[in-house]
Amino acid sequence: MFIRRDIRRQFDRAAASFEGADFVHAVTREGLVERLEPLLVEARTILDLGSATGGTGRLLRKRFRRARVVSVDVSHAMLVEARKRKPLLAKSSFVQADAASLPFADGVFDLVVANQLLPWIPEPDPVFGEVSRVLRKGGVFAFATLGPDSLQELAAAWASVDEAAHVIRFEDMHNIGDALVRAGLSDPVLDVDRLAIRYEKADRLFTDLTRTGARNALAARPRGLLGRTRFQAMKDALTARGEAGQIVLDLELVYGHCWGTGAKNKAGQFHVDANRIPLRR
Numbered sequence: 001m002f003i004r005r006d007i008r009r010q011f012d013r014a015a016a017s018f019e020g021a022d023f024v025h026a027v028t029r030e031g032l033v034e035r036l037e038p039l040l041v042e043a044r045t046i047l048d049l050g051s052a053t054g055g056t057g058r059l060l061r062k063r064f065r066r067a068r069v070v071s072v073d074v075s076h077a078m079l080v081e082a083r084k085r086k087p088l089l090a091k092s093s094f095v096q097a098d099a100a101s102l103p104f105a106d107g108v109f110d111l112v113v114a115n116q117l118l119p120w121i122p123e124p125d126p127v128f129g130e131v132s133r134v135l136r137k138g139g140v141f142a143f144a145t146l147g148p149d150s151l152q153e154l155a156a157a158w159a160s161v162d163e164a165a166h167v168i169r170f171e172d173m174h175n176i177g178d179a180l181v182r183a184g185l186s187d188p189v190l191d192v193d194r195l196a197i198r199y200e201k202a203d204r205l206f207t208d209l210t211r212t213g214a215r216n217a218l219a220a221r222p223r224g225l226l227g228r229t230r231f232q233a234m235k236d237a238l239t240a241r242g243e244a245g246q247i248v249l250d251l252e253l254v255y256g257h258c259w260g261t262g263a264k265n266k267a268g269q270f271h272v273d274a275n276r277i278p279l280r281r
Contacts, residue, residue, distance in 0.1 A: 014213030015077035050117030054082030128183035137262030147252030
């Protein structure tokens, strides 16, 4: 379980450096858009959920040139950076919101995408429920996340020095598929790819993690100071598991898409039409 306040703060702090270190996001957003091609999606209104600095939204605009892209993120600083980087005449809106409580009316989006959002949410069901609600009937929800085989090397290195929670446990793709169906989304299709990341030094790895905001926000994480001795022991263990003097981290990249069924709004909730959000020029 995560502490949401800590997630927002760590991504706020990383906003300025995120673009230069988000190579995993860069890989998976390319994979996301490639997987949209055979679906023949026609989208005029797109929700980029967990948009960070807007890299996925900018790529989608090249594919859907007339579409309006609404970027949603829990981090205000990330949205500020996304606004700075948007194309000059792009039809864009930027909204700070929790993915589990979206401020939009029912069925207003033709396409919802979420690139690497799922690792940072405590439970997928509330988020998938909101996606199902705001997605029009016949619309597409496409996402990329990490599977449970990711960062096993890092988890093992931490386990060699203590028993505390240091690395996220990524959701199994079968559990994700079940959650999509529970939310009322139909015909989920998931596939897996692999990515190996190599580092010469452990310090560079942890620098990149800091620059992207990928810090430990687990509620069960250690609260005291780690200490240089234990941290060095962990880095030594990580290096020892590498190949030819390099640290190797394997990532399981999980891609998925499914279809909207026209789920309805819950009584008593108030939402706005995404098309009425002021555009940022």
